[in-house]
Each structure stands twice: as C-alpha cells, then as structure tokens.
Amino acid sequence: MPALAATKKAMDLAEMMDATVFVATVPEKTPLTVLEQMGEHVEEFRYTGEIANGPEVAREYGILRGIEVREMPMESGPIVGSILRVADEVKPDMIVIGNSGRSGWERITLGSVAEGVMRHSRYPVTMTKGYNKDELTEILSIANGLIKPSMDYVTETKVVKVPLQELQLGKRLGMSFAALLTFLAPYFGLGILNSFFEDVATTAVIGSMTVGLIWLLALFPLGIITGIGFHRLAAEYD
Amino acid sequence: MNYVALSIVLGLVAVSLLVAIYSRRYSRTAAEFYVAGRKISWLQNSLALTGDYLSAASFLGVAGAIAVVGIDKAWDGIGYFGGYIVLLLLLAVPLRKIGKFTAPEALTTRFTGNRAIRFSAMFSVVLISTFYIIPQFIGAGALLQLLLGWDYVFSLLVIGVIVISYVAIGGMRATTYNQIIQGVILWMAMALILILTVVNFFDGNILGIVEKANQTIPPEYAASRIADPDIPTWSELTAGAAVAHVAQALTGEPTGLTPGIFATGWMNVFALSIGLVFGTAGLPHVLTRYFTVERPRDARTSTLGVLVLVGTFYLMATFVGLAAMYLLYPDLMGYFLDGQDSIAQNMAVPLLGQLVGGNIMLGIAIGGAFCAILSTVAGLLITIGTSVTHDFYKEVINPDADERRQVKVAKMAIVGAGTIAVLFGIGLADQNVSYLVTLAFGIAASVFFPVLFLSVWWTKYTSQGALATIVTGITISAVFVGARLLGMDDLAGIPVLVNPALYSLPAAMIVGTIVSLRTDDYGDVDNFMSLAHGAEVEE
Numbered sequence: 001m002p003a004l005a006a007t008k009k010a011m012d013l014a015e016m017m018d019a020t021v022f023v024a025t026v027p028e029k030t031p032l033t034v035l036e037q038m039g040e041h042v043e044e045f046r047y048t049g050e051i052a053n054g055p056e057v058a059r060e061y062g063i064l065r066g067i068e069v070r071e072m073p074m075e076s077g078p079i080v081g082s083i084l085r086v087a088d089e090v091k092p093d094m095i096v097i098g099n100s101g102r103s104g105w106e107r108i109t110l111g112s113v114a115e116g117v118m119r120h121s122r123y124p125v126t127m128t129k130g131y132n133k134d135e136l137t138e139i140l141s142i143a144n145g146l147i148k149p150s151m152d153y154v155t156e157t158k159v160v161k162v163p164l165q166e167l168q169l170g171k172r173l174g175m176s177f178a179a180l181l182t183f184l185a186p187y188f189g190l191g192i193l194n195s196f197f198e199d200v201a202t203t204a205v206i207g208s209m210t211v212g213l214i215w216l217l218a219l220f221p222l223g224i225i226t227g228i229g230f231h232r233l234a235a236e237y238d
Numbered sequence: 239m240n241y242v243a244l245s246i247v248l249g250l251v252a253v254s255l256l257v258a259i260y261s262r263r264y265s266r267t268a269a270e271f272y273v274a275g276r277k278i279s280w281l282q283n284s285l286a287l288t289g290d291y292l293s294a295a296s297f298l299g300v301a302g303a304i305a306v307v308g309i310d311k312a313w314d315g316i317g318y319f320g321g322y323i324v325l326l327l328l329l330a331v332p333l334r335k336i337g338k339f340t341a342p343e344a345l346t347t348r349f350t351g352n353r354a355i356r357f358s359a360m361f362s363v364v365l366i367s368t369f370y371i372i373p374q375f376i377g378a379g380a381l382l383q384l385l386l387g388w389d390y391v392f393s394l395l396v397i398g399v400i401v402i403s404y405v406a407i408g409g410m411r412a413t414t415y416n417q418i419i420q421g422v423i424l425w426m427a428m429a430l431i432l433i434l435t436v437v438n439f440f441d442g443n444i445l446g447i448v449e450k451a452n453q454t455i456p457p458e459y460a461a462s463r464i465a466d467p468d469i470p471t472w473s474e475l476t477a478g479a480a481v482a483h484v485a486q487a488l489t490g491e492p493t494g495l496t497p498g499i500f501a502t503g504w505m506n507v508f509a510l511s512i513g514l515v516f517g518t519a520g521l522p523h524v525l526t527r528y529f530t531v532e533r534p535r536d537a538r539t540s541t542l543g544v545l546v547l548v549g550t551f552y553l554m555a556t557f558v559g560l561a562a563m564y565l566l567y568p569d570l571m572g573y574f575l576d577g578q579d580s581i582a583q584n585m586a587v588p589l590l591g592q593l594v595g596g597n598i599m600l601g602i603a604i605g606g607a608f609c610a611i612l613s614t615v616a617g618l619l620i621t622i623g624t625s626v627t628h629d630f631y632k633e634v635i636n637p638d639a640d641e642r643r644q645v646k647v648a649k650m651a652i653v654g655a656g657t658i659a660v661l662f663g664i665g666l667a668d669q670n671v672s673y674l675v676t677l678a679f680g681i682a683a684s685v686f687f688p689v690l691f692l693s694v695w696w697t698k699y700t701s702q703g704a705l706a707t708i709v710t711g712i713t714i715s716a717v718f719v720g721a722r723l724l725g726m727d728d729l730a731g732i733p734v735l736v737n738p739a740l741y742s743l744p745a746a747m748i749v750g751t752i753v754s755l756r757t758d759d760y761g762d763v764d765n766f767m768s769l770a771h772g773a774e775v776e777e
Contacts, residue, residue: 033530034339035624035648036413038641045642080267109259111267162768164697169771173695176327183323184515187316191511194310194497195504201497208449210495213309217556219316220549223323227545230327231538 004139005131006098007058011065013094013126020068022090025054026082043106057143064138080116087123095125179230183223190215239386243592246601247385251608254423258415280536284543286414287527289421291318291518291544292551293370293614294377297424297607298584299672300552304559305586306458306570306670308451308494310501311559314672315552317514321679322548324687325519326541332694332770333528334537340621341525341686342629348693348766349701349759353633358708360629362685363522365712367618368655369719370521370678373671374611374618375401375663380584381604390580391664398660401612405619405656406649413616420609425551427606431587432554434594435561444557451494451560454481457567457582459499461574463488472572480568494563506736510676513739517679520686523614523621562586565593579668615656622655623648666723676737677719684711684742692750694770697763703754711746714738 007023014021055071062069072086087095099114118125133140193201194212201212296318303311338344342359349355378401379394386393405413440446468487472480485491492499501507518524531537563570566589573582591603627648632639639647666674689707692699718738721729728734732741 033414033526033620033624035620035627035645038645038648042642042645078265078267109263111263113266116267160768160772161765162772164764164767167767167771169695169697169767172771180324180327183320187320187515188508188511190316191504191507195507198497202495204452207445208452208495209445210452212497213448213495216309216312216316217553220319220553223320224542224545224549226323227326227542231542234331234538235535 001131001136002098002100002128003054004057004098004136004143005128006096007054007061008136008139009126009128010096011061011067013096014067015065017093019093020070021058021062022070022072022086022092023055023058024072024074024083024086026074026079057139060142061139064142079113080120083113083117084120087121092123095121095123097125097127099127099129101130175233176230179226179233182229183219183226186215186222187219190219240597240600242597243385243601243604246598247605247608250423250602250605251612254419254609254612255416257419261419262415280531280539281543282414282418283527283531283536283540284547285418285421287524287540287544288425288547288551289417289419289609289613290523290527290617291548291614292421292424292610293675294374294584294607294611295672295675296548296551296555297428297610298377298381298587299373299670299675301555301559301562301590302584302586303500303670303672304494304556305562305566305590306456306574306582307500308456308459308492308496308563309556309560310497310499311672312556313501313507313510313514314676315555317511317676317679318518319545319549319552320515321518322541322545324515325524326538326545329519329525329690329694330528330537330541331534333525333690334531334534335770335772336694336766337769338529339526339628340529340625341522341690342625344525345689345693345704347769348763349704349761352701352705352761354705355701355708356629356633358705358712359686359689360625362681362708362712363625363629364622364651364655365716366520366678366682366685367522367622368659369681370523370675371615371618371656371659372662372666373669373674373678374615375660376580376667376669376674377584377607377671378611379663379667380580381588381607384581384585384588385604390667394660394663394667398656398663401615402619402653402656402660404612405616406652413620417613417616420613421547424606424610424613425547427602427609428551428554428558428587431591431594431599431603432558432561434599435558435565435590438594439561439565447557447561447564448495450481450564453485454494454564454567455484455488455491456494456499456563457570457574459492460484460488461571463491464571469575472568472575475568477565477567480571481564484567484571494560501736505733505740509680509735509737509740512743513680513683513737514676516683516687516739516743517676518682520682520684520688520690521679522625522682522686523617525686525690526617526621526624558587558590562590566590583668583670619652619656620648623652626651669723673736677722680737680739680742681712681715681719683739684715684746688743688746688750692747692754693766696754697767698754698760699750700754700757701759701761702757703750706753707746707750710749711742714745715742718742 010021059069074082097114097117102110114127118127193215202210204210300315333344336344336347338347342356345359346352346356375394375398378397379390382388382393382397383390436442436444464484464487470483501510528537531540566586569589570582588600588603592600627644631647632644685708688711689704693704715738718734721734726734
C-alpha cells in the first residue's frame with residue numbers, strides 16, 4: 001500500500017514535469033526459512049496490505065496514465081544502498097519513496113528504508129506518508145489483479161527438461177562415491193583399528209600420541225580437503 | 239547463586255539477540271552498496287547451519303562424554319563432522335535444486351501427490367526433531383541447576399517455558415539471524431576455554447593434555463569399579479593425586495586414550511559410526527536450511543564453510559574433553575559416587591571453564607551453551623512447525639489456509655512438540671546429551687538419508703519402495719532406540735547396540751530396493767531428475 005501511494009505520487013509528479021518514471025523494487029534477501037518468511041509476511045501485511053508485483057503494477061499504471069515507465073534491474077544488497085546506487089545511475093530529478101509507517105518494535109528492529117534514503121540521497125526526495133484508499137482506487141484495482149500468490153517469494157525453479165541419459169547420473173554418482181570413499185575408508189578404518197587392532201591403536205608413537213588418536217585427528221583435515229576437492233570437481237558440472 | 243556467572247550468561251544471550259537485530263536492520267538500511275549480497279548469503283548460511291547444528295550435544299555433550307569415558311566418545315565429534323561430507327557429496331546440491339520447503343515435500347516432488355509418503359515423512363520429521371530437542375532441554379536444565387542451584391525438574395520446566403515461548407512468540411521471525419550470532423558465540427566460547435586451559439594448566443603445550451589423559455582411568459569406568467575402602471575424600475585431592483590414587487587402586491585398566499570403553503566390540507563401533515556419518519544427511523532441520531540457500535552452488539560453499547567451522551569446533555572439544563577428564567577428576571569421581579550423574583555426564587565444559595577462568599569463564603561457558611541450545615531448539619521447532627503446517631495441515635485439513643492461519647498452526651505444533659520434549663527430559667535426566675543426540679542421528683540415518691538418497695539418484699526407485707524405506711527405517715530404528723533406553727540387552731535374540739543404524743539403515747535400503755524392483759510407479763522421474771541434476775536455472 002505505501003508503495004502504491006508512492007507510485008501514484010511519482011506518476012502525478014512525472015505528469016506535471018513531463019518526466020519518465022524509473023521503477024526500483026528491491027527484494028530483501030534473507031537467509032530465513034519458509035516459516036520465518038511467512039511470519040515476516042504476516043507482520044508486514046499489517047503495514048503494506050496485499051503484496052503485488054510492484055514493477056508490473058507501475059508499468060500498467062503508467063500505460064493508463066500515458067507516462068513512460070522504465071524498470072531498473074536490481075542487484076541484491078542492502079536496500080537503501082541499492083536504491084542509492086540506482087539513483088546514481090539514473091540521476092533523477094526526484095526520488096519518490098513510500099514510508100511504511102512502521103512503529104514501535106517493528107521500527108526498532110527493521111529500521112526505516114525511507115529515512116535512510118532521505119538522509120543519504122544526493123537528489124531531492126519526496127516521501128509519501130500514509131495513504132488514502134479513495135485516491136488510490138485506480139492503481140489499487142491494477143494491483144489487485146497482480147497480487148503475488150502468497151508463497152511466490154520462495155524461489156520458483158523452472159525445469160529445463162533433460163533426457164535422463166544426458167544427466168549422466170551414473171558418472172556423477174560415481175564421482176561422488178569416489179570422493180566419499182576418500183573420507184569414509186579412513187573413517188571406518190578407524191573403527192576397524194579400534195575394534196580389531198586395539199594394541200596398534202593404543203601404541204604411542206609421538207610422545208603420548210597414540211596411533212588411534214593421530215588417525216582420529218587426521219580425519220578432520222582430510223574431511224575438509226575432501227570437501228574442497230569435490231567442490232572443485234563438481235564446479236565443472238555447474 | 240552465582241551472580242557474576244549469571245550476569246555474564248544473561249549478557250551473552252542478550253548480546254546475541256541485539257546483534258541479530260542490528261545486523262538485520264543494517265542489511266536493510268546500510269547506505270553503502272556492496273554486491274556481496276550473494277557471497278554473504280553463503281557465509282550467513284554456513285553460520286546459521288553451524289548454529290543450528292552445534293547444539294547442547296556438541297557444546298556440552300561431546301567434551302562431557304570424552305571427560306567421563308575417554309577418547310571412545312570422540313566418535314561423536316568426528317561422526318557429526320563426517321556427516322556433513324556425506325551430505326555435501328550426495329545430497330546438498332540436488333536438494334537445493336529441488337528447492338522445496340520441507341524434506342517430505344521434496345519426496346512428493348518426485349512421487350507426486352503421494353500422501354502416504356508425505357505423511358509418514360512428516361511423522362518422521364516430528365519424531366526425529368522432537369527426540370533431538372529432549373537432550374537440549376536436559377542440558378539446559380542441568381545448566382540452570384549448576385548456575386542457580388535450583389532443583390533439576392524445576393530448572394527444566396522454567397527453561398522449557400522460556401525456550402518454547404522464545405520460539406513460538408518472538409522467534410518465528412528472523413530467528414535465523416539469532417542463530418548466526420549464536421553460532422559465532424558458542425564457537426568462540428569453546429576456543430577461549432581451550433586456550434585458557436592449555437595456557438594455565440599445560441604450559442601452553444596442547445600435547446600435555448594427551449599425556450595426562452593417557453595416565454587417567456576414565457571416571458565413569460573407574461567409579462563403577464572402585465571398591466569402597468579405596469574411596470578417598472575427593473575434595474581434598476588434587477587432580478594429579480586423585481588420578482594416581484585411582485590408578486593405583488585399579489591396576490591394568492584402560493586409560494583415556496583406550497578405545498572400546500563406550501562402544502564395546504565391532505558391532506557397537508560400526509553401529510555408532512554408521513549412525514553418525516549418515517545421520518546428518520537425514521536430519522530434517524539441517525535439510526531445511528538447504529532449501530533457503532540462494533543458488534545451488536551456494537549449497538556446496540555453505541557446506542564447506544560448515545565443515546571448517548564444525549571441524550575445528552570438534553577438534554577443540556576433543557582436547558577440552560580430555561583436559562577436563564584429568565583436571566576435573568576429583569569432581570567427576572565425586573559426582574558419580576554421589577549419584578549426581580546428570581552433572582557428571584554433561585557439565586564438564588562449564589566446570590572446566592570455572593576451573594580455568596573463575597566465575598567469568600563459567601558464565602561464558604554456560605552462555606555459550608545456552609546459545610547452542612537456543613539456536614538448535616529454534617531450528618528444530620521451526621522445522622516441526624513447518625512440516626506439520628505444510629505437509630499436513632495445508633495438505634489435508636485446510637488447503638485454503640492463509641498465512642496467518644498457517645503461522646498459528648505452526649505455533650501450536652511448536653508448543654505441543656516442545657512440551658512433549660520437556661516431559662521426556664525429566665525422565666531421561668541422567669543420560670549424556672550427546673548420546674541421546676546420537677540416537678536421533680541413528681533414526682535420521684535410517685529414514686531420510688536412504689529415502690532421499692534413493693529418490694535423488696535411482697531412476698527405478700518407486701513410490702512403494704520409498705514408502706517401504708520410510709516405514710522400515712522408522713520402525714526398526716525407533717524400536718531399537720526404545721529398547722536401548724529401557725536398558726534391554728537383546729531383542730528377540732538380536733543384541734541391542736549403542737545405535738540402531740547398523741540394523742535399520744541397511745534394512746531400509748534393502749527393503750526399499752526389493753519393493754522397488756517388484757513395483758513400477760517411478761513417479762515423475764524425468765522432470766524430477768532434470769530438476770535435481772540439470773543445469774542451474776537463474777530466476
């Protein structure tokens with residue numbers, strides 16, 4: 001909702017100034033699990049209302065108003081930083097941004113992107129505060145047609161169908177197994193040593209360091225090396 | 239009550255929460271742009287995985303168990319570590335590419351719409367994760383007992399309520415950030431304890447620890463064998479004197495470096511090592527994280543990060559455990575002979591902290607342990623909540639449920655599972671927490687590892703085979719875990735081992751394979767394999 005208010009404001013201004021609107025939407029990249037993202041979403045809903053596909057809404061609304069709209073490709077990173085970077089590319093006459101109106105704990109924990117942009121921007125900034133639903137009817141009806149399905153923010157993977165033979169499953173599995181053996185053979189080897197050759201395992205070779213202990217400690221670096229080696233190999237398949 | 243230690247514990251936990259909030263805020267409002275977004279995501283993910291993974295079992299249990307039975311328990315550490323290699327090599331990238339929300343859903347991506355698989359898998363998620371939470375609460379209860387002098391059961395109830403509310407009320411959102419910071423804190427706490435131990439008691443020579451351990455008869459072993467007249471007043475003895483006294487009373491006994499004290503005989507050794515190394519790749523809360531990595535290759539780099547972090551951690555824990563066995567010898571013997579097993583089994587790390595750095599280090603050790611517990615329980619409870627909501631509630635009961643409703647159901651599942659875990663924690667107080675976790679690994683190794691491995695790599699695997707794998711794995715492993723905890727030596731003539739995996743993992747693989755060879759519902763195998771092994775698709 002705040003984003004819609006800002007989009008409308010930007011269009012109003014663009015109309016007056018006969019300007020082009022550049023749209024920037026920065027998705028927040030978080031390492032959260034699905035349930036956490038849902039929790040975030042539920043909370044965010046209180047401030048934003050439905051979540052629609054921002055750039056598309058702006059494009060359609062632009063067509064309706066007869067204003068040129070360009071979408072800016074965004075890279076992930078801090079949200080404020082991303083917006084400022086796009087601003088440096090576009091060198092706009094004005095940045096229009098919506099204030100979500102978060103307060104209290106939400107405000108403390110998440111901070112305010114709009115304020116961050118205002119503080120650091122080298123360009124004039126207009127910030128919309130709150131929104132009046134009656135003024136937003138047009139853009140709202142467009143947005144309602146472009147609501148994101150609730151779980152859409154979780155990556156949708158497209159399947160590029162590959163014939164089974166071309167996947168070389170056998171070869172890949174063989175490679176994985178070979179790598180796995182470099183670790184598992186000595187790993188289970190320690191089990192054999194401890195179970196059947198206890199005398200050898202408890203023989204001290206360097207000071208009090210026994211064969212079993214050295215074997216055990218060596219498994220850690222071996223495991224890491226195995227992992228790195230496999231990563232190198234597998235990278236060729238990416 | 240130990241006010242110095244208590245304030246440090248509260249301070250550390252508070253700092254972990256504040257830093258988490260700050261970093262979340264920073265990632266939104268920082269004015270500098272760095273394209274490192276993606277690079278950070280794998281590092282964040284490594285740390286979150288580490289926080290998820292290193293639990294009370296790793297922080298208290300591994301070193302604690304080594305302190306009482308010796309090097310044999312280093313299996314826990316190397317096994318927990320090795321499990322990530324199996325995961326990395328066989329499952330990490332395919333799972334990320336399948337890109338679903340839960341492990342059960344990954345299965346039904348291949349066996350589309352198969353509710354029997356989905357539910358039995360959901361049930362397994364809840365069972366494994368709940369079982370995994372129990373030792374976390376046991377550790378937390380024992381810590382509070384040590385810190386505040388409260389009764390164990392009361393401590394457990396208090397900490398249970400706090401932790402469950404932390405996740406159910408506040409923690410549903412952005413707990414991941416807390417886990418990242420808690421991962422860092424617990425790693426550093428262990429490092430600090432080891433450094434102070436080596437500097438203060440072993441003249442800076444880490445090998446000195448090994449030398450002492452090699453002269454010490456493991457306390458749990460010794461306590462059960464030492465005869466009454468030989469029992470001295472432990473508190474009057476130094477570590478060296480106590481070790482020497484026991485060594486004299488029990489001649490020709492094994493030392494801290496002798497294998498086979500915990501896992502006796504090859505069957506036990508292999509049961510344990512198989513359960514551990516294949517368990518990680520079957521742990522639902524670990525698998526869940528792989529669905530959140532941004533790019534498939536990040537699944538690998540994240541895992542490499544984890545290998546380095548947990549590998550070094552368990553190396554440190556091994557030495558800390560051996561050092562604790564020697565330095566805390568009079569204390570540990572005393573606790574065992576007084577029947578205070580719950581402290582003897584799990585409190586070696588904080589007690590060693592107190593010995594080497596007074597109440598400040600006691601506080602840091604307990605704070606680190608709480609960080610480990612909070613981050614792991616949060617990950618486990620969230621996994622339970624996700625699976626119950628996504629694989630069951632939304633699938634069957636209310637397919638139209640909106641997010642608000644789903645979050646509510648998840649919270650109910652979280653409170654339910656948490657409560658059950660607390661109750662079991664009261665009953666299992668005297669068990670070493672790492673040992674209980676190894677049992678959860680054994681179940682995971684028998685259910686999700688085989689079913690995911692076969693689904694991802696074998697085109698002739700069938701839905702019937704998958705269901706057979708899950709049912710066989712969960713039944714056999716759960717029965718043997720139950721038998722073990724009830725103290726049974728054999729079940730219908732089959733010896734009950736320290737871990738069920740020696741029986742249940744091969745059984746699950748073999749039954750699944752045989753059933754698959756006789757049935758032919760391969761599921762949506764073409765699409766599934768393209769998804770799991772095909773080229774990366776940039777969204």
